[in-house]
Amino acid sequence: MKELFPAKQVMGFVFSLILTAVALLVYFMDMSFELGMTVLLVTAFIQAGLQLVVFMHAGESEDKAAIYTNVYYGLFIALVTIFGTLLCMIWGYI
Amino acid sequence: MDFFDRFAIPHPSPAIYASMVAIGLTMIAVLAGLTYFKKWGYLWREWLTTVDHKRIGIMYLISALLMLFRGGVDAIMLRAQLATPDAKLLDAQHYNEIFSTHGVVMILFMAMPFIMALMNFVVPLQIGARDVAFPRLNALSFWLFFMGAMLFNISFVIGGSPDAGWTSYFPLAGNEFSESVGTNYYMIAIQIAGIGTLMTGINFMTTILKMRAPGMTLMKMPMFTWSSLVANVIIVFAFPVLTVALAMGTMDRLFGTNFFTTDNGGMDMLWANLFWVWGHPEVYILILPAFGIYSEIISTFARRNLYGYKSMVFSMVIIAGYSFLVWAHHFFTMGQGALTNSIFSITTMAIAVPTGVKIFNWLFTLWKGKIEITTPMLYAILFIPLFTIGGVTGVMLAMSAADYQYHNTMFLVAHFHNVIIPGVVFAMLAGLTYYWPKMFGFMLNEKLGKWAAWLLSIGFLLAFMPMYITGLDGQARRMYTYSESTGYGPLNMVSFIGALIMAVGFAVIVYNIYYSIRYASRDISADPWDARTLEWATHTPVPEYNFAVVPQVNSIEAYWDSKKKGQVLFKDKYEKIHMPNSSGVPFIMGCIFFAWGFSFVFGLWVPLILTTIGIFVCMALRSFEKDHGHYISVEEVEETETKLRGAK
Numbered sequence: 162m163k164e165l166f167p168a169k170q171v172m173g174f175v176f177s178l179i180l181t182a183v184a185l186l187v188y189f190m191d192m193s194f195e196l197g198m199t200v201l202l203v204t205a206f207i208q209a210g211l212q213l214v215v216f217m218h219a220g221e222s223e224d225k226a227a228i229y230t231n232v233y234y235g236l237f238i239a240l241v242t243i244f245g246t247l248l249c250m251i252w253g254y255i
Numbered sequence: 256m257d258f259f260d261r262f263a264i265p266h267p268s269p270a271i272y273a274s275m276v277a278i279g280l281t282m283i284a285v286l287a288g289l290t291y292f293k294k295w296g297y298l299w300r301e302w303l304t305t306v307d308h309k310r311i312g313i314m315y316l317i318s319a320l321l322m323l324f325r326g327g328v329d330a331i332m333l334r335a336q337l338a339t340p341d342a343k344l345l346d347a348q349h350y351n352e353i354f355s356t357h358g359v360v361m362i363l364f365m366a367m368p369f370i371m372a373l374m375n376f377v378v379p380l381q382i383g384a385r386d387v388a389f390p391r392l393n394a395l396s397f398w399l400f401f402m403g404a405m406l407f408n409i410s411f412v413i414g415g416s417p418d419a420g421w422t423s424y425f426p427l428a429g430n431e432f433s434e435s436v437g438t439n440y441y442m443i444a445i446q447i448a449g450i451g452t453l454m455t456g457i458n459f460m461t462t463i464l465k466m467r468a469p470g471m472t473l474m475k476m477p478m479f480t481w482s483s484l485v486a487n488v489i490i491v492f493a494f495p496v497l498t499v500a501l502a503m504g505t506m507d508r509l510f511g512t513n514f515f516t517t518d519n520g521g522m523d524m525l526w527a528n529l530f531w532v533w534g535h536p537e538v539y540i541l542i543l544p545a546f547g548i549y550s551e552i553i554s555t556f557a558r559r560n561l562y563g564y565k566s567m568v569f570s571m572v573i574i575a576g577y578s579f580l581v582w583a584h585h586f587f588t589m590g591q592g593a594l595t596n597s598i599f600s601i602t603t604m605a606i607a608v609p610t611g612v613k614i615f616n617w618l619f620t621l622w623k624g625k626i627e628i629t630t631p632m633l634y635a636i637l638f639i640p641l642f643t644i645g646g647v648t649g650v651m652l653a654m655s656a657a658d659y660q661y662h663n664t665m666f667l668v669a670h671f672h673n674v675i676i677p678g679v680v681f682a683m684l685a686g687l688t689y690y691w692p693k694m695f696g697f698m699l700n701e702k703l704g705k706w707a708a709w710l711l712s713i714g715f716l717l718a719f720m721p722m723y724i725t726g727l728d729g730q731a732r733r734m735y736t737y738s739e740s741t742g743y744g745p746l747n748m749v750s751f752i753g754a755l756i757m758a759v760g761f762a763v764i765v766y767n768i769y770y771s772i773r774y775a776s777r778d779i780s781a782d783p784w785d786a787r788t789l790e791w792a793t794h795t796p797v798p799e800y801n802f803a804v805v806p807q808v809n810s811i812e813a814y815w816d817s818k819k820k821g822q823v824l825f826k827d828k829y830e831k832i833h834m835p836n837s838s839g840v841p842f843i844m845g846c847i848f849f850a851w852g853f854s855f856v857f858g859l860w861v862p863l864i865l866t867t868i869g870i871f872v873c874m875a876l877r878s879f880e881k882d883h884g885h886y887i888s889v890e891e892v893e894e895t896e897t898k899l900r901g902a903k
Contacts, residue, residue, distance in 0.1 A: 224464075224465075227464055234492065235492060238492050238579050242496065242532050245580070245583065246528055246529075248583075248591075248595050248598070249528055249589075249591050250522065250524065250525060252595075253592045253594055253595030254591055255591070
């Protein structure tokens with residue numbers, strides 16, 4: 162019975178519901194803009210990772226290495242683009 | 256008639272009216288010719304509906320050559336206008352339109368399809384595959400690119416050309432300063448072609464990662480395949496930024512949003528930022544496959560294996576990473592502080608290191624090689640010194656403090672032409688000559704080919720070296736004229752002469768194609784250059800299924816080792832071969848996209864909604880279609896193989 166019960170998926174589903182609930186708090190509670198955005202960004206990234214690993218089976222095929230390399234490379238470029246843009250347009254701008 | 260007023264040219268001239276007539280007559284001639292020679296069925300069956308990567312490659316090639324002609328004519332007009340002080344050949348508006356379209360056409364509709372052409376034709380053959388991973392997606396990529404290019408090209412006869420430069424910076428490109436639909440054309444045509452390119456990126460990444468012949472590990476892939484893999488990875492990660500930026504620009508122009516406007520919280524320089532987040536990786540998308548072509552050619556004609564295979568691969572991977580870290584060097588003068596500029600300065604200079612590694616590897620490959628100067632090799636050997644000059648001036652531009660002097664001058668123009676012409680264009684022409692026998696079954700004339708290479712090189716030096724000097728003297732780019740007292744006149748005249756010599760060079764290439772079609776021997780082997788990689792191991796012309804038996808690879812230069820060391824490539828017996836079916840949907844979808852883009856440009860909302868529905872209907876049909884491809888039987892394979900062997 163234990164082999165048949167998809168424990169990982171059920172846990173993942175519960176966890177993704179919790180993440181959604183936490184994200185909803187931003188709407189219902191009176192948070193500052195900074196705190197709200199932080200909560201949204203953190204829950205969004207965890208949610209995306211969860212979906213990719215648990216429900217889209219990123220690590221379960223022989224292409225595991227290629228898939229994760231792509232994900233990490235994409236993450237790297239996204240962060241570089243965002244922080245580089247902030248550096249150019251706001252922080253470093255005189 | 257009010258409705259039709261919007262299609263009028265806002266700034267007409269006799270030359271544009273003449274072009275309209277010429278375009279009309281050419282279209283009538285093409286349609287009449289197809290009907291007269293009864294070629295409609297042939298065109299539809301063999302080309303418009305094909306999903307064969309080799310034919311798609313050839314269609315990319317033809318488009319690239321046509322666009323090279325168009326961009327080249329633009330270039331000659333620009334140089335003719337600047338050849339003498341206070342010239343009246345073009346007025347300011349026409350000059351703006353011509354340099355804008357020259358840039359877009361040359362980068363996106365000439366260099367990109369040229370690379371796609373070689374990649375499509377060569378990569379599946381080089382890895383021993385029978386087609387790409389998603390053949391129908393590949394056809395759709397081509398048709399989206401083609402329709403995007405055509406949409407962009409009709410702009411100068413319907414509604415007006417874009418005139419805000421190929422970079423289309425806001426606020427100049429906004430509605431306030433660019434009132435005609437020209438910039439709408441820019442946004443939408445590039446969007447359509449860009450979606451096609453993004454799909455190619457996904458397609459070739461998958462093909463190279465998943466469809467290599469047995470035994471071909473990543474570190475046993477030929478260098479051109481490696482360079483294509485890296486370039487496609489960059490495409491997949493860079494093009495989405497362009498897609499988003501163009502969508503925001505389109506919304507600013509058509510729906511009154513304020514992403515890039517100067518008021519209501521808009522940020523005009525954000526466009527420049529996003530454009531170059533895509534734009535700088537884009538130049539590496541162009542140059543890396545070119546490097547791959549040179550690597551193949553240099554090792555073939557130096558009769559040596561490529562020196563430093565691993566360092567070649569690592570330098571490309573490092574370049575791919577760095578290419579995303581340098582974009583702000585395109586706008587050092589925009590107003591960031593010293594810290595930001597220094598960071599981007601350093602990353603930019605660092606990118607010269609892996610590039611230098613590649614240059615030295617080519618030199619070491621040539622060292623003690625038995626060099627044979629064929630046309631492709633001549634291009635490769637001319638490339639090394641000419642490109643290095645461009646690289647060195649690039650490092651000069653990378654110094655942000657000094658860049659305040661160079662920014663927006665002819666020095667910059669000279670620099671990027673100096674890397675793109677010897678780097679990309681020479682590589683594509685070398686690749687064209689090198690792979691021509693595989694594509695068409697005969698070789699291009701060597702003597703004419705070498706004439707063209709020398710004419711292009713000499714013309715290139717005459718055209719662009721003077722610009723370094725006038726640039727340092729302060730001649731700004733994109734100025735349509737200058738006074739005699741500036742003293743730029745004589746050097747600009749030299750540039751014009753150089754441009755004319757380059758035009759002669761291109762004419763020689765065209766004549767060479769004509770001459771070789773008529774007179775070249777068809778009796779050539781499948782491996783006329785005595786080359787080293789798998790694409791030469793199959794027959795010429797390449798059969799539909801590429802390889803009757805999937806090759807087994809156990810070294811970097813599998814085909815060379817099979818010729819010299821007796822390794823056996825084809826071990827198995829013939830089996831039936833599974834191939835994809837042709838489909839008309841990609842072409843039809845491309846046509847719908849063209850109508851969609853045209854409606855979007857002019858804000859014709861009803862046709863826009865209808866064509867949008869049409870696009871989704873095409874996609875839905877594909878989802879529900881059951882298409883399992885077809886099999887080529889063993890008898891048929893045997894028959895084809897016997898025939899092709901007999902032809903040798």
